Amino acid sequence: MEIFYKNKDVIISNSFYDTELLVISFCPLIDERQTMTKDSGFGKVFFENKKISCIYVIPTWNHWYQYEYMQDALEIVKVIAKGFKKVVLYGVSMGGYGVLKYANYLKACDVISISPQAAVTGAQSEFDSRFLQFWNKIDYKSDSWHAENNFPLNVTIFYDRYHLEDGRHARLVSNYIKHAKLISLPFSGHEVFAVLNESGILSDFIFSLLSANVDYAVLLSKYRRNRAKSGVAWMYAARNSLTRNRVNAAGRLYKKSIDVIEWRKLNGLTIDAAKAKMTLLSFVDYCFSTNNYAWFYDMYKRFSNRKIINVDLTEHYIECCFLSGDGNAFIAAVQELDKSGKARSPKVAHLTKQAIEKSIAAASDFH
Incomplete structure (x- = not known):
């Protein structure tokens, strides 16, 4: 019936x-x-x-x-x-x-x-x-x-x-x-x-x-x-550590969370794209809040080609370049974004303005 x-x-x-x-x-x-x-x-x-x-x-x-x-x-x-x-x-x-x-x-x-x-x-x-x-x-x-x-x-x-x-x-x-x-x-x-x-x-x-x-x-x-x-489980373990002010332990758990996402991909296991993206962005927030830019750059190298999960990390990469004071990388990333034909998001536009004000970049770099 x-x-x-x-x-x-x-x-x-x-x-x-x-x-x-x-x-x-x-x-x-x-x-x-x-x-x-x-x-x-x-x-x-x-x-x-x-x-x-x-x-x-x-x-x-x-x-x-x-x-x-x-x-x-x-x-x-x-x-x-x-x-x-x-x-x-x-x-x-x-x-x-x-x-x-x-x-x-x-x-x-x-x-x-x-x-x-x-x-x-x-x-x-x-x-x-x-x-x-x-x-x-x-x-x-x-x-x-x-x-x-x-x-x-x-x-x-x-x-x-x-x-x-x-x-x-x-x-x-x-x-x-x-x-x-x-x-x-x-x-x-x-x-x-x-x-x-x-x-x-x-x-x-x-x-x-x-x-x-x-x-x-x-x-x-x-x-x-x-x-x-589960990468999500490692992410929540990391968040739990942060609530207890165990910042270093949280970092190790966050790294494990993204390692597991990559491991699942390499072993042909299913990945919930939305949950994986949530895990990745939670890791990004941790890196930026703790000034751990090296960890972000490592993650970016592994995930930026979107072969593991389809997530655009360009804006976060540009923000990391700004926060870490890497002017050359910041300029190159914004120039690459402009060449792609994509409009700058309000956040990238604001970061670019700040970069010029802080002499990380010059206005002439983007013309």
């Missing part, structure tokens, strides 16, 4: 194989510049490859699954879910919020919520400004699930206790769902899903959570043994 429902706010699609187990998957934050389709379901490739029946809840914009935008779609999902013996809700970040919000409504047996938000409105959400640009566009916001009772027996929250916002959200969830299992995966940040995937253990985690008996100690042990394969 194929289901397809669409309105201006949400799409519902499915892949069914049997009536024993049904996963209802809620998408995380989406890129609103892209058009979502019935094939945009979160985890679709995985669930279809493993022949696990799944309903995909796909937002067309980031409305955090507020009821006013979901009402008709939820009725369809609720009716269909009744035909399955076990119903598991699964979501990450925004999707993690969605599965908590509708755990009772959809009569779930289990809930798997990864890096969720616990509140999107009111005083309890004010500590988190990461998603305000999206929350401010939502006309109807309610955290009504906070007042509900009788949540499913198995509610599992995966998060990183060292991550400021996610740690607070997880603790807030536990205030409302006392029996929720809070499983911290240190140094995964808000990218728990990406770190598990890069570590090669995401499938193991999902299968274990879908099984009748989950051994969390085994999962945590597996995570600790494999997280070194």
Whole structure:
């Protein structure tokens, strides 16, 4: 049976194989510049490859699954879910919020919520400004699930206790769902899903959570043994060191984070381009804040050709030349940018003006 429902706010699609187990998957934050389709379901490739029946809840914009935008779609999902013996809700970040919000409504047996938000409105959400640009566009916001009772027996929250916002959200969830299992995966940040995937253990985690008996100690042990394969995990370890004023240790961890990205490329392992870029730029910030320009230059030589990941480091290279006082390299880099036909960004234009004022370069160098 194929289901397809669409309105201006949400799409519902499915892949069914049997009536024993049904996963209802809620998408995380989406890129609103892209058009979502019935094939945009979160985890679709995985669930279809493993022949696990799944309903995909796909937002067309980031409305955090507020009821006013979901009402008709939820009725369809609720009716269909009744035909399955076990119903598991699964979501990450925004999707993690969605599965908590509708755990009772959809009569779930289990809930798997990864890096969720616990509140999107009111005083309890004010500590988190990461998603305000999206929350401010939502006309109807309610955290009504906070007042509900009788949540499913198995509610599992995966998060990183060292991550400021996610740690607070997880603790807030536990205030409302006392029996929720809070499983911290240190140094995964808000990218728990990406770190598990890069570590090669995401499938193991999902299968274990879908099984009748989950051994969390085994999962945590597996995570600790494999997280070194993730550049993102090394980056968050570095950030954690910085919060403890262990600047030198943070530097070593940051270097390891970019080494791992290169190692993954050389060994034909998948690289999440967005997460790798985030890791690289975090390393750049560290280099500049600690005046460690030699480390930046080394990284630039390895990554500037975009063969490892497609990220343009030109602006950062120009900034490094300026900060390190290397006038010849600065002039050559700006001249090369001008020759390429690309317009100078406001930042490069400002750096060029400063370079002239500080006599690192002369105005005549750029004419």
